[in-house]
Amino acid sequence: MKVMIAEDERLAREELTYLLSRERDVELLPFAASGVQLLELAAVHKPDVVFLDIHMPGLDGVQTAHKLMDVDPRPYIVFATAYEQYAVEAFRLEAVDYLLKPYDEERLRQTLQKIRKMRTPSEGTAFPLGAATASLAADGQIRSRSAFKPKLLIDDGSRMVVVEPAKISYAVKEEKLTQIHMADGQVHATRQTLQELEEKLTGYAFFRTHRSYLVNVDRIDEIEPWFNGAYNVVLKDAGRSKVPLSRVAAKELIKRLQGE
Structure with a gap:
């Protein structure tokens, strides 16, 4: 899966890059140091997953996540921050997960495993996450399952x-x-x-x-x-x-x- 990191702090970015590089199925794309740069890179590279820092210059992570909802195909979003108080906002934006810094390797692996389960085996691409608010109603979070899922x-x-x-x-x-x-x-x-x-x-x-x-x-x-x-x-x-x-x-x- 193609993964992009949006993080303006070099040490945090390098730590996450190192941990992700140890996963065999992860292809690391060019990183972004701001929300604007992420949107530009995402349009070109079409990542499956974005690890998104909440505190970034210009567009912050929350604002950037809103704009990522319009990207096609929409990537899975994993928020990263040192502050727990943003957890509810991350939830409202239907993030796959919410990771606290400093990163815990086992916790990161759990997040990646969630994403692997949601990806379509036949195509290997991420379905859009979905709607916990009215504005997201058409996206279908975790309806990323196969259409053949039993009732x-x-x-x-x-x-x-x-x-x-x-x-x-x-x-x-x-x-x-x-x-x-x-x-x-x-x-x-x-x-x-x-x-x-x-x-x-x-x-x-x-x-x-x-x-x-x-x-x-x-x-x-x-x-x-x-x-x-x-x-x-x-x-x-x-x-x-x-x-x-x-x-x-x-x-x-x-x-x-x-x-x-």
Whole structure:
């Protein structure tokens, strides 16, 4: 996969270059030292993956990421910064991952493995990441799966209901049942546990925001503060559902954004 680094700090750039050079399937493209330079180079070299520093002169990483959404094909974006407070913004921009400096080699490998799983084996190119906000709705994050991905079968006790995972808004454990809430307002009840459902959805963009909630990342529209460091996730569905995001889950959200 073709990888481009956008980083204005020489030492940080050299460290990341060294770590990436140890991966056999990584082809390092010319680096960029600013957001403007990255956009120019990306138009020529068409990277599959961009490691994007948030703090850069001129266009910062967040502004640059917005502009990368218009690049065709759109590369996977991995944010890199020394500041954790940008994690939510990275999440809203549908970054594949969010790496803190100094880089941890094992953490970087986990990120690369996420990307490998999302790439199409037959073509070896990245699909666009997708939409957690209305402006990104057409992009389809983590719908980078094969079109032949099986649908989800839900056993509601009397029949098997065929469900498209992309149309699920969220699932919640309620007593002995798991309630699966669809984006159009329908609700399917099943005796399958939330853990069993999560395993069936491996490879799709679902994330545990709370021990009792499993959320479709593509349906997330907003993250709003609640209390005691916790948040609510507002979903793009018929009822603008609000789902709790625990403090622990908030810290892990970016790390597990692609629902490993």
